[in-house]
Amino acid sequence: MPDASYSNDDALAARKLLLAGLAIAVVGAILFSAKAIVAKLIYRYQVDAVTLIAFRMLFSLPFFAVIAIWQARQSTPLTGREKIQIIVLGLLGYYLSSFLDFLGLQYISAGLERLILFLTPSFVLLLSVFLMKRKITMIEWSALTISYLGTVLVFVHDVRLGGDNVALGGMAVLISAISYAVYLLASGELVKRVGSLRLVAYAMCVSSVACIAQFFVLRPSSMLIQPVDVYWLSLVNAVFCTVLPVFLTMIAVQRIGAATASQAGMIGPVSTLFLGAMLLDEPITGIQLAGTALVLCGVYLLSRKKAA
Template identity: 70%
Template sequence: MTNVSPLSRPQYLGGLAIAVGGAVLFSTKAVVAKLLYRYHIDAVTLIAFRMIFSLPVFAAVALWKMRTEAPLSPADRWRLVGLGLIGYYLSSFLDFLGLQYISVGLERLILFLTPTFVLIISTLFLKQHISRKQWLALALSYAGIVLVFLHDLKGGGPDIGLGSLLVLGSASSYALYLLFSGEMVKRLGSLRLVAYAMCVSSVACIAQFFVLRPAGLLIQPMPVYWLSLANGIFCTVLPVFMTMTAVQRIGAGTASQAGMIGPVSTLFLGALILGEPVTDWQLGGTALVLAGIYLLSKK
């Protein structure tokens, strides 16, 4: 876990609540994507619309920070470009590509390797101590995820290996983003770092669309625009700022573990919005994940 200043219990619980809220909002992108795919748009177009609606907010915050903060050093500028490319550009693109070959359940399960990558990289390369209680919280949450998504592992198409590797790449790139941003956020602040990095990600996603797709695909039915607006603001802008604020307060490792509640919340959103069933196994898995989050809160 990234080293942070000692916090009081209310401050720690506040940071944990921000991380959980951001994870829940961010996870709703799966439900929104399901609704958008009903209009026969592909992953490249979906991501482009997502960033077209979120870019104005990130750009406004970036311009505000440019006028009120000291200029960035050349080294920090390159680091921010790297963060923007490996974070919400590469991880999102690989995630949506993988979803073309595997089920949403398997995709969620693979994405839960992210906290493992964060903890392992922290231990091996940053020489940071991982407490026994954190490992126990991680084990409880993983046990819950296995129960929740076990039935989704059955079957699968001929390209399930390719899809799994793509989503695995998404999880690993997002883990690197969390760790590297956790080191930089101390110097730059969460708002500034997120705004700059997300401007880079947004430009990359939009440029990718114009390289790979005809501009005519920007003409879509009105529901696509409304869903993309929700995807850009509620599933991107808000959770991105909330997650980075949580990283600043409680560290990358704890923030990424708290994010485990997000995909579980997708089960209930899926039942409410998409009519997907929620089974007893899924409820049991949810209880284990919540137990892991509670253990983090008792840290």
């Protein structure tokens, strides 16, 4: 007869590991979502999207470069095709997506930005339907409908308050989300060969170089001279809203799996909504709460389906 104490100890240990993984995923989601808040604070200093993302990547690049070098030394060399794929993915998934995201944040609230970006899993699903001929189930259609209704609800609410600029900003963030969805879909096979840590480090290095090069092409070098607060906020944006969330999310996925980690990540839009109210004085209305709830329900249904 098995010792019940061992079974209880095993269950307790498993429970602790799950809770620790969930905590890591939640912290990563909140920090990653907070980049919208930090960006809004930086925009108060008359900094545009090109300059903002250049500072973000200038401070992020050393961290990702160190990891990329470390990974290169202990991994097999990349093939020519893999190098090209990583360059394309870095430009598409991080450079283009991030630039459009920060561009859109100039015109829309942090809460709406987070809701639109949270539709990324649904875009991945739709792209797989049209490009890979995957069949979509009724529960997935329901999840998509609920999510889009929530986003449209908040979008219409914000358009009434902010006018045409909200439509422009919303479109930029929407294209950003679609761009990142294409990146996720295209990186599926490559990440199996290269490894997630290595792929992220290499792709982020490519993105950083592109963002910094874009700055020097489009802006005079004198734009590098900014108030001290811009440097501090950019450092926070790089370390706490870019580098740290990337690795916290990876650790969480390794501990509790991608499906559970994605469910924990649903705290992101909620945290952005309340952080925006506390730090940016963005109002929280009943419509915003209702829209957020709908989006979270839709993403939850998708994540449950993925886990099934």
